[in-house]
Amino acid sequence: MHIDHTTIRTDHLADTRDFFVKVFGLTEGPRPAAIARAIPGHWLYWKEAPLVHLIPASFYHDRTGQSPAEAIDHTAFFMEDYEGFRQHLKDLGIHFSPMDLPDIGERRIFLRTPAGILLETVFRTDNDISVPTQE
Numbered sequence: 696m697h698i699d700h701t702t703i704r705t706d707h708l709a710d711t712r713d714f715f716v717k718v719f720g721l722t723e724g725p726r727p728a729a730i731a732r733a734i735p736g737h738w739l740y741w742k743e744a745p746l747v748h749l750i751p752a753s754f755y756h757d758r759t760g761q762s763p764a765e766a767i768d769h770t771a772f773f774m775e776d777y778e779g780f781r782q783h784l785k786d787l788g789i790h791f792s793p794m795d796l797p798d799i800g801e802r803r804i805f806l807r808t809p810a811g812i813l814l815e816t817v818f819r820t821d822n823d824i825s826v827p828t829q830e
Contacts, residue, residue: 699773699817702748705765711749712737721747727796769805771815777802780816 705711715721721739736750752764774780781804784791791806804816 696772696774699771699815700744700746700748701770702750702768702815703766704750704752704768706752707765708735708737708749708751712739715739715747715749727799727801729794729796729798769813769815771803771817774816774818777804777818777820780804780818 703711712723716723716739719741721741724738724740724745726736726738726745734750736748738745739747739749750768752766781791781793784804784806789806791804794803794805795801796803800819802818802820804818806814806816808814
């Protein structure tokens with residue numbers, strides 16, 4: 696297991712994108728079709744891999760002051776054995792939400808820590824994942 700990417704939410708998408716490009720030499724790259732259709736933002740790549748995802752601060756978060764607008768939204772961990780991990784979460788009684796991205800050959804599972812911090816797990820596969828599963 697290793698960290699796959701970090702998602703940052705910001706009210707300053709263009710400035711934040713430009714910062715990561717100038718400071719770290721990242722380049723903007725493609726996003727999966729399902730994500731690009733649903734969520735505005737940018738994926739910034741280091742070499743061939745998307746490392747930093749940028750999304751609008753207010754896209755999924757209310758602005759009542761309960762959480763900071765500019766923040767790390769979540770961190771994703773690259774893992775192996777999608778079905779085994781999924782069953783492990785079921786056995787533990789932990790609620791999760793799957794997301795299949797067939798155009799980039801990934802399956803993802805989102806879950807929250809007891810304190811509510813969003814985590815994502817990423818599994819790369821050559822298997823047919825064209826039919827999303829529901830929990």
